[in-house]
Structure formats: structure tokens, C-alpha cells
Amino acid sequence: MNLEIHIDWRGQTHEVGRLYSAEKGGAATFEYTRAWLDRADAFAIDPASLPLQQGAHHKAGLFGVFQDCGPDRWGRVLIERAVRKKVLGAKPYRDIDYVLALDDFSRIGALRFRTGTDGPFLSHSSGLLPPIIKLSALLRAMDAIHGETETAKDLRFLLGEGSPLGGARPKSAVQLASGELGIAKFPKPDDVRDIAAGEILALELAEAAGIKTAGHRLVKVGHQSVSVITRFDRDGVGRIPFISAATLLGLPPGDPGSYAHMADGIRQFGHDVPSDLRELWRRLVFSLLASNYDDHLRNHGFLMVEPGRWSLAPAYDLNPVPEIDRAQTNKTSITEDAEEPSIGAALAAASRFGLKLTEAKGIVREIVTAVSQWRAVGRRLRLSAGVLDSYESAFENPFKVEADAL
Secondary structure (H helix, E strand, O other): OEEEEEEEEOOEEEEEEEEEEOOOOOOEEEEEOHHHHOOOOOOOOEOOOEOOOOOEEEEOOOOHHHHHOOOOHHHHHHHHHHHHOOOOOOOOOOHHHHHHHOOOOOOOOOEEEEOOOOOOOEOOOOOOOOEHHHHHHHHHHHHHHHOOOOOHHHHHHHHHHOOOOOOOOOEEEEEOOOOOEEEEEOOOOOOOOOHHHHHHHHHHHHHHOOOOEOOEEEEEEOOEEEEEEEOOOEEOOEEOOEEEHHHHHOOOOOOOOEHHHHHHHHHHHEOOHHHHHHHHHHHHHHHHHOOEOOEOHHHOEEEEEEOOEEEEOOEOOOOEOOHHHHHHOOEOEOOOOOOOOOHHHHHHOHHHHOOOHHHHHHHHHHHHHHHOOHHHHHHHOOOOHHHHHHOHHHHOOHHHHHHHOO
16 A cells, blocks of 8 residues: 655645555555655654655554554444444555544544545545534444444444544544534443543643643533543644654554653653653653553653654643552553652652752652642542542552652
């Protein structure tokens, strides 16, 4: 398969290169166009794996920048079900097939794909997303997917209007009342706690702790909660280039990386390096104190600010995990030594983030003060006592005891 790769950048769409994906084996080759290389404002769309230079780039699998704009487990389930019910055509055999099955209008980031100069960008749609008032209809369709009772109409609705996005949990693109794009994250029938409430609570606490967060709100659909996150990869109708931290670092499959690795990536490719290093360390400490264990490098992102310079995206995927569930979730290491996470280890690594020890301790105290208000913030969000109790061990954890001793 040969694809033209385009990118939206500052109000215009530019062809940046060609991608070839082998029919078997998943090997990929990418080459920048001469026209893109000759631009004064050209930049590498994948700084670690696709440096801005002439000639072909080869990879055994799909390059990270293309993986970032494709679906994860939830989206792949939808696409595979749609193929079985003949809502979609060919069965996806390669990672790029899943990427192309997504709606072009709502795909994460600024990359766009087509097979020929005169063809539409893939996957072409009306460009209309379900308004936020349709959350109940989206939830019913998603419940049908979980119960394996979905109809072709359900699948067309979820794939066409509510384009599946990255991540493991059910979610949909939606249009907010303001006209902005959003991501609605839905409950699953087998959830043992209110995941959406926990996410919005964590984002509220992170904001109070001085962390830049994506716009967010908690919406009740009947007796269930849905978290709605405002898309930060859009500027009005314009698209902003986005890559995950895993892509920025170019880590091989299976390498979980670390916060210190991300700090190194910021030093190499960052826009405002000192500010982003401090922000990243603040997020590291917050993740410990809020038990944000679903904390991997695809849950950290970067946005293009100036050609070739990337800035930390707002925090957008924070999930406090109670003690009983922590063994099943990941925690990003602080440094490449993969030591047990602790406030002490974070302080020991503070210089890697451009911080002096006294400044780092001050930040810890600020975050402790913010996180300690979790019950009060939860009540302000109108969370029930039962929901708050389910998160007690997430916020009253050994890291808080350690931080309180400072």
C-alpha cells in the first residue's frame, strides 16, 4: 500500500511524504518529499525515528507517529466487529489498516492520509460528530458492544459519528456545546468503581497542584458517569501536530522508558525546556501522591509549538488506582535504574529536571496540600460518599506519608 502523508500546519495542509506498507509482515518505509524538505519551516513529523533528511526510512513495524493517531484496544474491537457485520470492507491485517479506518475529521493530531492526489483523505466522513447531548445514545451503543448484541446501525453510529480513538477504555469523539471537539470516556459494565469520577477528581486535583490540564468535566448519564475531555490538539478548526512521549523518544517495543528518559527528550526536542522539565517533575510527584498507576509513555504527549520544537501537552489521562488494583497496572519508572518509586527517589532525581533540592521539596509540599483536599474537591463535584470511599486508598497512600515527613 502506498499512501500520501499530509499534515495540517498553521492553517494549511501540506504533503510531507510517502508511506509504503508491505502487504505481509507489516514492514514500513517512509520518505519525505523534496518539496517538504525544501520548506524553510519543515520539521520531522517523528523526531527520533524519521529525522528530517533525504532518503528512505525503514522500520519492521509502523513508525510511532502513525501509531499515535491510530486506535488501541477499544477502537480495534469496533473495527473488527464492523468488518464481521460487513459495515466495513476489508479485514484489517496491518496496523496502518486500523489507522485508515478512523474518521479523518476527528483523528488525533494533524496527520492526514490518502491514496492519491485526487482522492479524499481517509477515512472520509461528513465531518459531523455527535453533540454532547447524545451521550446516552453513545452509551447504549457501547453497552451493546460489550454485551455482543450490537447491530450494524450501532457500529455505523460509533464508527461514523463517534470515531473510536486510542486507549483501552470505550470512548468517542463528541462536539461540545462550545463547538470544540471533545473525547467522551464511558463506563464498562464490569467496572468495580466509578472510573470517570476518579479521572475528573484527579484532573481537578492536578490543576490545583499547578499542573496544566486539559479541559474536563463530569457528566451524568442516568446513574452513570462519563468524563469529557476537551481536545487540546485543535485550535479552533486548525489541527496541532501531536506525538506521544514514546514516539518522541523512539523507544523500541517493550521498553517502558522513564520520567528521566522523557526529561532527556525534552532537552533534545523541547520548546521551553526549563518550564517543561519542571512541569514533568511536578506530574511525576503528583502521579505518586494520587496513585496514578496507569502511567505509561503513551499517556504523556507533546504538541508542536515551533517547527521542530515540541512542548508538553496538557495532562489528559490521570487515573487514581486504589490499592487493591495496583498490581494490575503500570507505573512509569523515575529513572532508567527502574528503582522502586518513592518521593525520596523523585527528590534524588530532581537535578535531572533542572531543580535544586530546596525547590523540589517546595513543589512536593504544594502538591501534598492540593491532593490532601481530595474529599472536599470530590464533594464539590457532587461525588457520593461511596464513590469517595472507593478512592481513599488511592489518595491516602504511603507516598503521602513519606511526603508529609518532609
